[in-house]
Every structure is written in C-alpha cells, then in structure tokens.
Amino acid sequence: MNGSPLLAELVDALRCLPGVGQKSAQRMAYQLLQRERGRGLKLASVMTEALQRIGHCSQCRTFSETPVCGICGNPGRDRHLLCVVESPVELAAIEQATGYRGCYFVLLGRLSPLDGMGPAELGLDRLTQRLAEGEVEELIIATNPTVEGEATAHYLAQLARAGGIRASRLAHGVPLGGELEFVDRGTLAHAFGGRQSAD
Amino acid sequence: MNGSPLLAELVDALRCLPGVGQKSAQRMAYQLLQRERGRGLKLASVMTEALQRIGHCSQCRTFSETPVCGICGNPGRDRHLLCVVESPVELAAIEQATGYRGCYFVLLGRLSPLDGMGPAELGLDRLTQRLAEGEVEELIIATNPTVEGEATAHYLAQLARAGGIRASRLAHGVPLGGELEFVDRGTLAHAFGGRQSAD
Numbered sequence A, B: 001m002n003g004s005p006l007l008a009e010l011v012d013a014l015r016c017l018p019g020v021g022q023k024s025a026q027r028m029a030y031q032l033l034q035r036e037r038g039r040g041l042k043l044a045s046v047m048t049e050a051l052q053r054i055g056h057c058s059q060c061r062t063f064s065e066t067p068v069c070g071i072c073g074n075p076g077r078d079r080h081l082l083c084v085v086e087s088p089v090e091l092a093a094i095e096q097a098t099g100y101r102g103c104y105f106v107l108l109g110r111l112s113p114l115d116g117m118g119p120a121e122l123g124l125d126r127l128t129q130r131l132a133e134g135e136v137e138e139l140i141i142a143t144n145p146t147v148e149g150e151a152t153a154h155y156l157a158q159l160a161r162a163g164g165i166r167a168s169r170l171a172h173g174v175p176l177g178g179e180l181e182f183v184d185r186g187t188l189a190h191a192f193g194g195r196q197s198a199d
Helices: A005-014 A022-035 A037-053 A088-097 A124-132 A147-162 A185-193 B005-014 B022-035 B037-053 B088-097 B124-132 B147-162 B185-193
Strands: A078-085 A102-106 A138-141 A166-169 B078-085 B102-106 B138-141 B166-169
Touching: A005 A022, A005 B037, A022 A037, A022 B037, A022 B088, A037 B005, A037 B022, A037 B037, A078 A088, A078 A124, A088 A102, A088 B022, A124 A147, A138 A147, A147 A166, B005 B022, B022 B037, B078 B088, B078 B124, B088 B102, B124 B147, B138 B147, B147 B166
Parallel strands: A078 A102, A078 A138, A138 A166, B078 B102, B078 B138, B138 B166
Antiparallel strands: none
C-alpha cells in the first residue's frame, strides 16, 4: 500500500463498517484523503462522541444519550400502547412509516438460546415488571417475521396473556406495490388464508 | 430518529463516505453502536490521525505521511523508469498486480480544462523538471483509458518527446479471462488491429 503504514491502517480500520470489504475501504480512504478531509475529520469527531456518549434509554432500551429517550420522556405519547421491536433500527422504521403515538420496548436481540440470547438478555424481566404496573393495555408485537422472531413473538404473547394484557401482531400479507406473481409462496398462502371482507 | 440528535448527526456524517446513502449510513451507525464500539473508536482515532498527518510525497505526489514516500525513498527502485498515473489508487493497483520496480509520478487528476485541471494542477512543471534532470529514460504513461485520460496521455507523450525521452503506453486489448462475445466493440477492434505474432 504505497509504503504508507498509516493509510494501510485506515483502510483496515474502515473494514469494521458493515458491508465494507477491502476494495470499498480502499476507495473510502482515498476519497477521504483526496477530497473530503474536512468532512472526514468531522465524521471522526462525531463518531468518537457518539460511541462514547450514546447509551440505552432506561425505560425502553433504545439508543439514547440521555437516561430517558425522547419518546419515553415525551408526555404526549400514549403510555397504554407498548410496541416491542427487536432493535432500534426497527423502532426508527416504525416511527418514520406510521403515525404510531404509543411507546416502545426494544429487545436488542431476539430469543436465540444457541447464541446465548435468553429472556434475561432481552430485558424481559423489565418488560414483565412494566406490564405488571398496569399502565399498558395493548402489547403490539413487532418482531421480525423470521423463525427466531416468531419464537420471540410467541413468548411475548404468553407474557402478555399471563399479565392479562391484550397482545397484537403486525398483519402479514402481500406487500403494497408488489405483483402477486413475485410474492413468495408462504406470504401468498398467508394472505390468501387471512383474506378480509372487500366492503 | 428516535429523538437522539447525536445518532442523527452520526448517520449524517457517515454519508461523506463514497457509496454510502441514508440507509447504509443508518445501518453503519446502528451496527457500530450495537456491536463495534471498540473498533469504531479505533476507526475514529485512526481516521483523525491519517487525515491530519498524511500529505503528499514531495517527489511523486502520492499520499505519504513522510516528506518522501517509501517508493521514492527506496534506493532499490529503478530511477530510469517513471510511470505516470492519475491517482494513488492506480499506483497501488500497479504495485499489487505487476512486478514493476521503477518509480512513479502521480497527477492527482487528469487534464480537464472545464474542471479547472490544467498542467499546473497536475504538477506537470515538476514532471518536466524531473525529465530535464536526465535520469529518466522511459516514461510509462498509465492514465485511464477514458477520453480525458487519453488527452492527458497525449499531452504527456509530447512532453516526453520534447525532452528526448522514450514514452510508452499500457497495452490495450482483450482482458484475460473474458469472452470475446462480451468485450466491447472498441476494445475488440483495437485488439484485432493490434494483433501480435502467435509464435
């Protein structure tokens, strides 16, 4: 690498970013050096600050640089509705796409005993306690539609039932804008079986 | 964005990297926070150091944290051969792929009057001076095979001729491992016209 050890080190360090291999890391390093020094320095300083200061909200476990995140701390949010998601990125997706005004609980994972992810790692003791406080009326389970996500959803539904709280799941079906021809068989069968009145 | 301004700032800052849009930046930020805090902090510190300390070699203009780069400072390199490339990334590609043991000159661009890239911006005064010193015997022109790269190559060949120095170009032709069917017409015509003895 041109005999510049520092450049080689930068390329190597960039590979910690998801989806970045040797070639992209090299392209990023050269571009930063050639055209984006100012923005690169700014990125490095924001990154340091974010990684040092951002922790987790003590109520919903999402990323937050304050002890309680902006959503949990917002008195305008409906505390009777609690939506459970696997990670902060799904929380962000729901916030951006829907008009949901309730609160969240972030598992930071999914049940996966082989990976050492059990109820304790997902903070389910805290969730159980929250459900026991009596404020939550509906638990909206928004785990991912994968095998592990479904298992987690099942577990959460049992938790809700034990606490006498209504549990709901996101609707499955044909995505908007898709063509039936290209929808996978499982989804199509699900959508067909769960057909609704057209009125 | 979850009400974390610092996280939003990190996502925004990550977009200065080439090929990184809103979605990838978000994925990178979440991944760093969730799983790679240590490596992320290391990346930020290496990035700061590299962007502050890496400058250009005073002889060949490639990236270097020392006044003279490892290649120019290596007494084992053949100073009679000088290979001209557009950018450090092409220097690295030639170093990795070929057994070339000569020296380099990096233009840091190509002739492009509309973008304000003229002979002065490409350091051609320094190159002319180097050619006049009489050490260089062959100028290997390895600009990219684009319209601007070709124009730059033409200009460089004239410079060499004016200095009474042999100039050579990289060979054009069919890439190894390709199928003739999929080679573009210009390349195929070039390869056909420039056919060589099969002996």
